[in-house]
Amino acid sequence: MILRLLLIVVVLIVAVVLYGRLVGRRDAETTYPGLTEQARARISREISAGRKINAIKVYREATGAALTDAKRVIDTWFVPGQGPGVEDAARSWTEGRLTPEARARISALIDDGRREDAMTLYAEATGASDTEAQAIIRTWDTTQDY
Template identity: 70%
Template sequence: MNPAKIILVLAVVVVLVVLWGRVMGRKDPDRPLVGLTDGVRAKVSREISAGHKINAIKIYREATGAPLADAKRAVDSWFVPGQGPGVRDAAASFTEGRLTDEGRARISELILAGRREDAMTLYTEATGASASEAQAIIRSWDTSQNY
């Protein structure tokens, strides 16, 4: 076989291997995927709220193992009404039990003490809501309720 053909075949194989690695990504098969837990949702929401969409995609991919295109699509639609964990999801956290009775009571205490920022942070961490969602929920929080 001609040496030029051998070099050409090797170059094509190397290019295909490099492209395959970039498309599939380097995944550690020993690292377990945690999935979309409330903590992961909170991290993704904070990154999106801060304008760090690339970090949000990275966190989403690391937790779910999703391909880049799927992770980008999920993050892009994260706060679209009716899709993903948006305002409707944040408000539903009361009924779904993501915000415990102890968490509700603590938020009420913080609001009554005039520490709304701390209450928003606690709500965000407990539900995975964005900062703007937490602000809207805390602003309308009824502290007279016996949570």
């Protein structure tokens, strides 16, 4: 009898946990505008400042995503080919902030295999964080005119 009761409690707990992970928390009355440019910029700033928990919170507020989904997105935010943060960082830091000389010097450093120096130069020239500079330099195409 006690074993059956214990088994029922365990099954209920597992069901509740799985439901929470699959569906996530959503307010029925709240509408989620989606990931706007302002939200993306705020998320990038939070991640760059080392505040991943705040970035996850901002992402969830903007999209209504479940916690596990939001964490996965934030963990890959600046990963080339996966995260939207690379595009955001490129747009926000290369538009008008890099001189042609700095671009040429960064490309030369990358061609020489000196990516760490290129990241440092990029961060100094643009004011980007180390995370943003690393994401940009990882995907830097030396044949492009940035």
